[in-house]
Amino acid sequence: MKKYILQRVLISLATLFVILLVLFILMDLMPGTPFNDEKLTQAQKDLLYAKYGLDKPVLTRFFLYCKNMLKGDLGVSYAINKNFAVSGMVKDRLGISIAVGAMAMTIGTIAGLLLGILAALNHNSWIDNLCSAISVFGVSIPSYVCALLLCYFIAYRLNWLPILYNVEQPFISLILPAVALSVSPTANIARFTRSEMIDVMNSDYILLVESKGVKDWKMIIGHVLRNTLIPVITVMGPILVNLLTGSSVIEKIFGIPGIGRLMITAIQENDYNVTIACAFVYSLMYIVTMLFVDILYGVIDPRIRIAKEED
């Protein structure tokens, strides 16, 4: 097991390195420059390029960047907040996005599991259909519509929560954004839980458990749930990462200075260092989460563990 983890960590580092290189090359291909294309002349832009070292070849810049990254220096921003250290910009906003994302994930997981279990236990009854319908609506209505609806009715009309994010009440003012963000994960998790659980409940070993006389709901759920959750965790991994790295539309609507908005703006403004830093953070979180999920998966599910050892 330990050897496997070590192997995976090394591979992950290599993958991150490749991602960084690909990002660097792609940034070069993007149209336009980080500077004010509307008003600057080509001569002025060339001057700025030289000043920031952007006129050096791609590979040179890449190795310079890697070297600096190891020291913790992620470069400076060219367009969004000129000459700001990118590491500072990303750090501040990442914290807020993680807060919203974690809240959304919690709400989404609890609500999704409850909805999915409820539907599966009442398979083919009206409760099942209702839960399915709720879950379908949750996915087909975009998050920004949900966000504005919530904002309008709960914050504006009823005044139960603040309309926008504000730093003085960080937790309370993030509840609405988290709920809006959690609608889609809830739907996905509910759907997945429901179909997995139906599968499991139809399988032979549950039949065995029932025929053994275990009528106690708790015992059945204990057996069923454990088997259901295994693949559900695989689904939750990417959902979690997407939530943690912020949703640009939710951040825009609630005025949250998060990392989702930062990355979109950086790409549109050609702010290379910020884009690369944000994309790198996202990939890092994704790879770590996937590694964690894979290991967890192998640990929980005995069938997979056996398979791995055979290899």
Added chain:
Amino acid sequence: MPNLDHDFHHDDFDFAHEEGAKLIDRTYSATSYAKDVWNNFKKNKGALIGIVIIIFIIFMAIVGPGMNDFTYKQIHGGQECLVPRVPGLEKLGIFDGYHNGKDQYAEQDAKDVYYWFGSDTQGRDIWTRVWSGTRVSLIIALAAVVIDIVIGMVYGLVSGFFGGMIDSIMQRFAEILNGIPTLVIVTLLGMVLPAGIVSIIFALMLTGWIGMERIARAQVLKVKEQEFVLSSRTLGAGKFRIIFSEILPNIMGQVIVTSMFSIPNAIFLEAYLSFLGLGVPAPMASLGSLVSDGYKSMTTFPHILIIPVIVMAVLMLCFNLFADGLRDAFDPKMLNK
């Protein structure tokens, strides 16, 4: 000592069946796999309703835009943001063109005009735009599902089944692809591809299947160690035969259901793309772009948003009923019931 005191008379026993009745062998005609699935499917009422509504919507998407005189791009200055007004229903008090208590149509000099779904912020007819947008979105939905299954599921199948080095490489490649922001990919695509449905398909091909492949792979990992696979292998089945005949049917249900959930993502991705210059070019509409345009009027003229959202939600609901029915139909365990 056995109790032999009890006397048995021949009256005590009666034939269970009618004497002389013939025992007829009931034979069942051989049905193919497809027929089995279809029979199973028919039993699911929800799925049937789903299919019927989908067919209705497809019909409307083809016929709807032609049902009135407006086109999807005709701009009518001075007739912006009118609420729906339907000729027959207006006498009933609904859909009569009144917004906030005032007769919009009278105020904006449009007494003889009827917009069945209302008009948008530039004075274009929403009825026509919604149905021609549905056309585009249906094509995208189909493309999304096909790509999900053809690329995502197969990728996950192969990766999960072979394991080891192949799995590792394929997963790393997926991670790298996932690490590049969608906006970057799409901007670069936009520089080389012309706008249109082909560009959406390309964009989906590059980004849309990663979620599915992880799920497919997880399912494969679960199924591949089961005994029937082992028995197949023992009987000498080749690798690809195992993948496609043994494993695939068992994960198909889950895959279909999951692929349905990638449809809204594809539709919203198209809206995002058309904002970036790919996707269907303006002024052509798609449900996704109608929704994102309607959002801006949500607090002032909600009808511009609500109508496309309802169409999309109904479409999704039906796709899901259909997928559920399909899944239950395909499930080998249910086939014999």
Added chain:
Amino acid sequence: MKKFIALLLVLLTLVCCVSCGKKEEEEENPAAEDVVIFQNENVRKAMSYAIDRASLAKSLNDGSVAAEGIIPFKLASNPVTGQDFRDEQGAIVAYDLAKAQEAYNAACEELGKKKLSINLLYGTNEGDSVIKAAEQIAYYLEEVGFEVTLVAKQKKERLSLMDTGDYDVALTRWGPDYGDPQTYMDLYVSYNHSNNAGRYDSAEYDKLVEEAEATTDPSERWSKFLEAEKVLVQKDYGIVPVFQAGGAMIIRPTISGIQFHSAAVDNYRHIVGKDTVTLITNTDIVYLDYQYATDGTSFVAETLFTSGLTELDADGNWVLDLAESYETNADGTEYTFKIRDDANWYDSNGKVVRTVTAQDFVDAWDRIMSEELASDYSWWISDVLLAKEWTAVDEKTFKVTLEKPNGIFMACLAFPSAFPINKEFIDEQGDQYATTAETMLYCGPYILKSWTPGYSYELERNAGYYFNDQYDAAGTAKKIVFRVLEDTQTALMEYEAGNIDTVILSGEQVTANKDKEGFVNRLQGYLFYLSININHYDE
């Protein structure tokens, strides 16, 4: 083994497809088959007459007005009569479907084509009004008979395509840098390869503009510009002006004093009505260093916490600020300013650092012109102020020598690019200068207290400012908070809940809110026009 190879092949094809798709250098050319049709004057004439500008502006619904020429309203006034350029010139574009049709038919005949196709390029992240305007323009052109394909791109790509001439017709804009027609006229001379994307080439136009800029007689200059605009727009149809951007806002009725200037930086110094005012901004400050900044939001903040020799009043006329008095020589080529004795540099805590000197101005103008700073606005000193020499005669006397008399010189001193700097402080701070509120020095009526990037920034009144007593007497706000909000619908809710005092409205919200108290339509300086690719296809 065979299966493994097959798998590898599949993987390789996938990788090839992906990399081919991305790394292909072949750029899609969004120009129609023969761009040459735009050299035909009737084509351009048809386009100009086809657009119903009034209806378009009305449907944008945000205070935008139909353009009457390339020079926007309220940009510049006649040096003798004081009349606005646009009013004096009148409308030199019009909507006339019959004339458009006639020109189109003539063009078709001359070019030997049945139908003319146009690719209309526009930007999708430049505001909703651009998208709507593009769709409307396409519709109007199609009414005349053109076949229009809308090409949507992000702003950076749009600018890049215009740079290389890879377009047919593009909806673009120009915002005035200063209040004089020259800021527009310069754009369309044939040798301006930075801004003249369509490569409009008219010897007559070039001559008029050059003569206007060479002459020292303001009247002659003015009339040359009037003529040049006529040549460009009315005679040659070199570009097609469409609309001037507006901006709908709601300002809380209890506050007043916000000065909107369409050709200069908005002035927020004199807001009265509340002690703490919370204002909306839809973009964040980009750079606190006013010698480096290029965006309106940064400039607005910088005019609050820094001062220049002059300031603009509500009517757009200049008044003295840091300068206590000034003198000029006979022909107006030398200006000598006496800087106020009570003008000081303050740190973020309000403590005096030292007095403002003439050398501060010399250092500033040297720095902004320096090559190593590579500032976007270095040309402000040389090309707008027309300053060729500047010295500190003594500690409080600053002398500027101009290349020739400049009617807008005094007003343009109110722009942040001409503000003084404290050189020792900048050298001391090094890389950290202007990164936070604490790494800046202030000489304006307000001091920047805090800045949370992407969220908000706060300014408080500087008690040491020389006019502070007058501000107090007028009831000027003691604290200004700017909140960065991009979504107009939630911002309006926040306004109605009383948490912010101004809000920007989108076109969709105007109909429902225009009767609200405090609603105002402000005219911006941006003039949106169609840039036609006349000659730019052989580079």
